[in-house]
Amino acid sequence: MQLQLNDIRKSFGEGENRTEVLRGISCTIAPGSITILLGPSGSGKSTLLNIIGGIESADSGSILLDGKPLDALGDRALTRYRREHLGYVFQAYHLVPNLTVRENIEVGAYLSSHPLNVDELLRLLGLWEHRDKLPNQLSGGQQQRTAIGRAIVKAPDILLCDEPTGALDYATSKEILQLIEDVNLRYGCTVLMVTHNAALSPMADRVIRLRDGAIRDDAQHDMRVHAVALAW
Amino acid sequence: MIAMRDPLRRRLLRSLREDWGKYTALFLFLFVLISFTSGYFVADGSMKRAYDESFETYSIEDGHFTVKAPLTAEEISKLEQDKSITIAPLDYIDRETEAAHTVRFYRPRAEMNRLDVMAGRLPEAAGEIILDRLYAENNEIAVGDTFRVDGADYTVTGVAAFSDYSALFESNNDMMFDANKFTVAVVTDETFDALGDAGLQRSYAWRWNDDLTESEARTASTSLMSAVYRTAELTDFLPQYRNQAIVFTGDDMGGDYAMFQALIYIVMVILAFIFAVTTRSTIEREAGTVGTLRASGYTRFELLRHYLTLPLLGTFTAAVLGNIVGYAWMKKITTGMYYHSYSLPTYKTVWNGEAFALTTVIPLIIIAVVTSLVLWRTLKLPPLQFLRGELRAEKKQAVLKLRHGPFLNRFGTRILLQNLPAYAILALGILFASVLLMFGCMFSPLLRHFNDTVVNAKFAEYQYVLTEQAETNVPGAEKYCITTLQNNKKENITIYGVQPGSQYIPEVTDTALISEGYLLKYGIDVGDTLYLREQFAPSNYYPVTIGGTIDYPASLSIFLPIDQYRDLFDLPEDSFNGYFSNEKLEDLDEHTVATVVTQADLTVMADQLEDSMGRIFPLFGGFAVVLYILMMYLLSKMILERNARTISLLKILGYTDREAGRLFHRATTLVVLASILLSLPISYWLIQIIYRAVMLEYPGWLTLWIAPWIWPFMVLLGLGCWFGVMALQRRTIRRIPMGEVLKNQD
Numbered sequence: 001m002q003l004q005l006n007d008i009r010k011s012f013g014e015g016e017n018r019t020e021v022l023r024g025i026s027c028t029i030a031p032g033s034i035t036i037l038l039g040p041s042g043s044g045k046s047t048l049l050n051i052i053g054g055i056e057s058a059d060s061g062s063i064l065l066d067g068k069p070l071d072a073l074g075d076r077a078l079t080r081y082r083r084e085h086l087g088y089v090f091q092a093y094h095l096v097p098n099l100t101v102r103e104n105i106e107v108g109a110y111l112s113s114h115p116l117n118v119d120e121l122l123r124l125l126g127l128w129e130h131r132d133k134l135p136n137q138l139s140g141g142q143q144q145r146t147a148i149g150r151a152i153v154k155a156p157d158i159l160l161c162d163e164p165t166g167a168l169d170y171a172t173s174k175e176i177l178q179l180i181e182d183v184n185l186r187y188g189c190t191v192l193m194v195t196h197n198a199a200l201s202p203m204a205d206r207v208i209r210l211r212d213g214a215i216r217d218d219a220q221h222d223m224r225v226h227a228v229a230l231a232w
Numbered sequence: 233m234i235a236m237r238d239p240l241r242r243r244l245l246r247s248l249r250e251d252w253g254k255y256t257a258l259f260l261f262l263f264v265l266i267s268f269t270s271g272y273f274v275a276d277g278s279m280k281r282a283y284d285e286s287f288e289t290y291s292i293e294d295g296h297f298t299v300k301a302p303l304t305a306e307e308i309s310k311l312e313q314d315k316s317i318t319i320a321p322l323d324y325i326d327r328e329t330e331a332a333h334t335v336r337f338y339r340p341r342a343e344m345n346r347l348d349v350m351a352g353r354l355p356e357a358a359g360e361i362i363l364d365r366l367y368a369e370n371n372e373i374a375v376g377d378t379f380r381v382d383g384a385d386y387t388v389t390g391v392a393a394f395s396d397y398s399a400l401f402e403s404n405n406d407m408m409f410d411a412n413k414f415t416v417a418v419v420t421d422e423t424f425d426a427l428g429d430a431g432l433q434r435s436y437a438w439r440w441n442d443d444l445t446e447s448e449a450r451t452a453s454t455s456l457m458s459a460v461y462r463t464a465e466l467t468d469f470l471p472q473y474r475n476q477a478i479v480f481t482g483d484d485m486g487g488d489y490a491m492f493q494a495l496i497y498i499v500m501v502i503l504a505f506i507f508a509v510t511t512r513s514t515i516e517r518e519a520g521t522v523g524t525l526r527a528s529g530y531t532r533f534e535l536l537r538h539y540l541t542l543p544l545l546g547t548f549t550a551a552v553l554g555n556i557v558g559y560a561w562m563k564k565i566t567t568g569m570y571y572h573s574y575s576l577p578t579y580k581t582v583w584n585g586e587a588f589a590l591t592t593v594i595p596l597i598i599i600a601v602v603t604s605l606v607l608w609r610t611l612k613l614p615p616l617q618f619l620r621g622e623l624r625a626e627k628k629q630a631v632l633k634l635r636h637g638p639f640l641n642r643f644g645t646r647i648l649l650q651n652l653p654a655y656a657i658l659a660l661g662i663l664f665a666s667v668l669l670m671f672g673c674m675f676s677p678l679l680r681h682f683n684d685t686v687v688n689a690k691f692a693e694y695q696y697v698l699t700e701q702a703e704t705n706v707p708g709a710e711k712y713c714i715t716t717l718q719n720n721k722k723e724n725i726t727i728y729g730v731q732p733g734s735q736y737i738p739e740v741t742d743t744a745l746i747s748e749g750y751l752l753k754y755g756i757d758v759g760d761t762l763y764l765r766e767q768f769a770p771s772n773y774y775p776v777t778i779g780g781t782i783d784y785p786a787s788l789s790i791f792l793p794i795d796q797y798r799d800l801f802d803l804p805e806d807s808f809n810g811y812f813s814n815e816k817l818e819d820l821d822e823h824t825v826a827t828v829v830t831q832a833d834l835t836v837m838a839d840q841l842e843d844s845m846g847r848i849f850p851l852f853g854g855f856a857v858v859l860y861i862l863m864m865y866l867l868s869k870m871i872l873e874r875n876a877r878t879i880s881l882l883k884i885l886g887y888t889d890r891e892a893g894r895l896f897h898r899a900t901t902l903v904v905l906a907s908i909l910l911s912l913p914i915s916y917w918l919i920q921i922i923y924r925a926v927m928l929e930y931p932g933w934l935t936l937w938i939a940p941w942i943w944p945f946m947v948l949l950g951l952g953c954w955f956g957v958m959a960l961q962r963r964t965i966r967r968i969p970m971g972e973v974l975k976n977q978d
Contacts, residue, residue: 079529079531082527084529096240107240
């Protein structure tokens with residue numbers, strides 16, 4: 001599924017307090033690719049991700065999904081869009097606290113008419129042994145694996161990851177990045193990942209650097225480096 | 233592909249377990265409320281049905297008349313043919329017990345006004361008697377006991393519901409029936425004959441042969457009265473629709489129906505808001521998850537359905553179980569109340585579809601609608617706001633600057649501002665509970681106070697009403713005139729004609745005085761002219777201009793100087809029909825005395841009310857206390873849980889559980905205290921309105937009086953409830969872990 005962004009602009013506040021967070025972002029994301037949105041805090045990368053995810057609206061500009069404009073969609077249609085096409089992973093996991101690992105993943109499966117096999121996915125995620133545990137019985141990495149499982153179980157076209165390793169230690173972060181890479185390779189979904197860690201860049205097909213709401217650099221990689229080989 | 237069931241369902245049981253305190257409290261409250269109201273509705277419906285059916289089952293008369301001399305068989309036959317009625321003799325004699333209770337003896341009844349024997353059997357031999365069941369209970373008379381009346385001993389063979397005396401009115405002119413001092417009884421013909429002729433009333437009951445509408449019955453009754461009048465010397469004529477002993481019960485039944493309906497709906501709305509606010513608090517706690525679910529494609533409706541499930545399941549379960557318990561046991565409270573007031577026949581519990589709807593369907597709708605409206609407002613927020621945890625309005629606004637005052641006060645203010653909706657509901661709930669509590673507390677003291685004022689304001693120890701003018705030599709007896717008219721609301725108004733310079737009512741000089749109860753009830757002003765009518769000749773009306781008021785709470789009355797009275801009714805100059813006296817007038821022939829009003833007669837209304845309703849008043853008080861505790865417990869628990877992270881941090885900083893609790897309870901204590909204090913005048917104001925509306929439907933007027941102890945009692949009780957809840961909440965605070973909250977923070 002191709003994603004095309006045309007002159008996306010977004011600002012917050014009014015009058016003197018007005019801050020332009022996105023200043024005309026345009027790019028096209030190829031289907032099945034891994035794209036990293038890289039930038040320091042306040043560069044507008046999370047806002048851009050949220051606009052793509054349909055949970056925030058742009059002031060101007062348009063987003064085309066396989067040529068169809070997203071910004072014209074109403075609230076209900078946006079929900080359907082998220083339901084059918086998107087998977088979301090956040091830094092803070094946001095699992096349902098009193099559902100087990102398996103059930104949390106089933107929460108995602110419920111939204112799809114053709115979900116992935118939950119058992120297979122639990123094994124892939126390395127959560128099989130933990131499938132009957134509640135989130136508070138898991139480590140941070142296991143919780144994030146569960147969150148990824150919940151996002152990908154509905155076989156989304158696009159996986160949006162907002163600082164997915166932001167709350168994790170080095171080793172666990174690498175495990176999670178490997179997992180995202182595996183998911184991309186195995187299911188062919190487009191991955192759009194927001195991070196401030198430049199060291200993750202080599203694992204992406206494309207790295208878009210943002211600064212002060214504008215694209216400072218847009219680099220395509222001919223060869224991806226496997227997440228396992230990353231170091232920072 | 234089989235559609236998958238929403239996996240969020242699986243957390244319902246766990247959520248229930250995690251929040252068992254909240255759900256148990258709400259469930260129990262709903263269960264008790266629904267079982268009580270369902271029991272009331274079922275019992276009321278069943279008893280009303282038993283009462284309605286008793287008219288046919290026991291062939292209750294369509295009226296009766298009393299004549300001086302017995303009618304001949306020909307006269308009876310002619311009346312039956314001419315007026316298409318069936319007549320049955322209904323002779324009776326009143327006799328007194330040693331305790332001055334009146335026993336009305338009847339012969340066995342076969343044709344009309346049959347008895348429902350509730351224990352024992354009908355009398356079969358001389359000296360046997362069957363009594364009214366309620367009178368027997370009130371006077372602790374059991375089957376087999378000996379009952380002494382007018383010097384003769386009778387063996388009580390049974391107790392029964394007399395179908396024509398469901399309310400034990402001795403006289404149809406009495407303001408209130410008296411099941412303590414008046415009873416009806418049936419003895420064998422032989423025993424009845426042995427009572428002699430003195431005071432024997434030749435009475436006949438009739439039933440229409442055709443089914444008549446009420447208006448047809450009224451017309452036919454007037455025609456029958458004329459016919460009997462032409463046939464014999466008529467002393468009493470009482471069609472069924474005017475016979476208080478028969479119709480009073482039916483009129484009173486279901487009188488509380490609307491009140492209970494209003495009660496359940498108001499409580500349901502309050503509970504719905506509690507459900508809504510506490511569920512909203514859960515959503516706030518789970519904001520990140522809700523945001524993720526929304527961002528993943530969950531619709532608002534799916535989440536609303538999820539968060540509504542537990543409140544609705546809880547309400548439904550409480551309603552179903554409440555109805556079962558209501559049908560099986562709680563109905564006994566209401567039937568007990570009815571049986572304690574009225575001489576009703578045996579009832580059978582009947583399925584009441586309306587009761588089921590009122591206690592199940594409508595509560596579910598109220599909970600669903602109110603909770604949905606509140607939650608929908610929250611769930612309408614965009615997913616991003618959930619993800620950022622920006623659900624509360626104050627986060628969007630500038631932070632209120634609180635620079636002055638001690639830290640504790642500022643902290644309390646912040647808690648107050650943070651939880652305004654919850655505190656608003658708490659205040660509303662306290663107000664409602666206070667109204668119930670005041671209602672529950674006020675009645676018994678009010679009735680006792682009424683009796684005290686009636687006794688204090690009575691004119692004389694004895695107030696004789698005569699059937700014809702008769703002289704007495706007892707010193708101090710003072711002649712007066714009395715009659716009863718009706719106002720335009722068809723309420724009986726007693727008109728007195730009082731001697732100038734009366735030693736009993738010296739207030740009466742040259743103008744008409746109105747009793748204050750009458751003035752208050754109908755909003756009459758001094759100077760108004762009232763037009764009063766004769767009950768049986770409404771075209772005859774009498775104008776009376778009010779010149780002042782008089783403190784006479786016993787009845788709705790007007791006091792005229794006796795000359796004005798005689799002029800008004802066009803009576804001779806020396807006419808009178810009563811005596812005020814502080815001594816018993818022993819020299820009057822008993823045939824000339826229609827009635828003697830004593831202190832006991834003045835207090836009978838309040839006594840009877842206390843007797844029949846006395847058991848239900850404390851229930852209101854108890855219900856109010858439970859509501860106080862429920863509201864305080866749930867809302868304070870919600871506030872603590874909402875601030876679990878802060879409490880955890882405070883603990884880490886070194887605050888003790890008690891200190892942390894104090895910080896949060898300070899604001900709630902203030903709200904509780906302010907709400908209780910504010911609720912006092914508001915409750916009083918609301919009760920004044922409700923009370924007036926109730927009294928307008930009620931004969932007479934009981935002045936609203938709140939015993940002074942009730943005010944501090946309500947404050948202390950409310951605060952006591954809160955301090956109890958506060959002690960309970962220490963457990964909640966103690967259970968908030970330090971590490972866990974920090975670990976889970978986003």
